[in-house]
Amino acid sequence: MRILPALPEETLFSRCVRTRDVNGMTAEHFFRSFLNNIAHSLHPSLTTSLNILTESTAETGHELWLNQTLVPLYAWALPEYRAELEDLTISAARLHTLCKLCRFTEHYTAVLKHCPVCVHADIRKYGVAYWHRQHQISGVTSCHHHQVNLNHIADPRLSSLHLHFPYNREKMISLSGHDDFEFAKFTASALSLICQSAPGFVSYDDSPLIAGFLHRLSAKNAPTLFEKINHLASRSGNTCKALFPVRTNMVSQWKALLYNPSPQPPARTLLLLYCLHQLKLS
Ligand SMILES: [Zn+2]
Numbered sequence: 257m258r259i260l261p262a263l264p265e266e267t268l269f270s271r272c273v274r275t276r277d278v279n280g281m282t283a284e285h286f287f288r289s290f291l292n293n294i295a296h297s298l299h300p301s302l303t304t305s306l307n308i309l310t311e312s313t314a315e316t317g318h319e320l321w322l323n324q325t326l327v328p329l330y331a332w333a334l335p336e337y338r339a340e341l342e343d344l345t346i347s348a349a350r351l352h353t354l355c356k357l358c359r360f361t362e363h364y365t366a367v368l369k370h371c372p373v374c375v376h377a378d379i380r381k382y383g384v385a386y387w388h389r390q391h392q393i394s395g396v397t398s399c400h401h402h403q404v405n406l407n408h409i410a411d412p413r414l415s416s417l418h419l420h421f422p423y424n425r426e427k428m429i430s431l432s433g434h435d436d437f438e439f440a441k442f443t444a445s446a447l448s449l450i451c452q453s454a455p456g457f458v459s460y461d462d463s464p465l466i467a468g469f470l471h472r473l474s475a476k477n478a479p480t481l482f483e484k485i486n487h488l489a490s491r492s493g494n495t496c497k498a499l500f501p502v503r504t505n506m507v508s509q510w511k512a513l514l515y516n517p518s519p520q521p522p523a524r525t526l527l528l529l530y531c532l533h534q535l536k537l538s
Pocket residue numbers: 371372373374375399400401402
């Protein structure tokens with residue numbers, strides 16, 4: 257038995273859910289058949305056990321890692337942990353520790369996001385709706401194809417693969433803010449460049465935008481520049497709210513991204529890059 261082939265932008269998790277559904281398998285049966293009972297849960301975007309799952313797919317384990325999970329985004333944001341993050345045998349517990357997903361445990365919710373317009377388009381084109389990788393990036397609240405807000409599904413338990421498909425859930429369609437949409441498009445392009453290891457996108461610290469900003473900060477009035485960043489970021493209202501739920505001192509938040517050696521969520525760095533991109537610093 258094989259895992260169903262990937263549809264465009266599809267996460268590995270989504271392929272597993274479809275495979276289970278099409279074959280009418282219980283979650284236990286799926287984990288026994290495809291994961292030798294080693295894993296009992298799969299993260300929606302930081303999927304592990306790729307060394308085992310690759311035996312049931314046409315792709316190599318590295319291709320699954322690169323094209324169907326969000327781990328490359330973390331490898332970009334945490335270059336000091338890249339080798340460990342690229343290890344296909346990494347345990348879920350270690351991966352979640354590295355990615356600072358302390359809240360991702362059995363009894364907490366994992367959020368899956370979907371675009372209601374993509375759901376209709378995917379069903380029309382492929383006969384099935386599925387989860388897109390780009391939608392799962394934290395802080396992304398709008399679809400990068402359609403300017404609509406993403407709907408959320410929060411699952412109380414992660415021990416099994418769920419049969420629900422996005423179209424069975426919320427069907428609300430609402431227009432998203434212009435800047436939230438622009439940020440979603442920016443992150444989708446950035447993810448693609450990161451996955452290609454394009455120049456300036458191998459790791460966040462080799463970004464010319466960040467280097468240019470640091471240079472300006474040393475030469476210009478730093479508070480003014482941070483104010484500009486704040487202004488640009490706050491225009492992406494929903495994104496900002498999702499990434500910085502506590503916004504007491506945004507300057508210190510931006511400084512932590514630039515100077516603090518402790519790891520930061522990649523989506524916050526993407527928001528900073530998005531603002532710098534708009535500032536057009538040369
Ligand atoms: Zn969409």
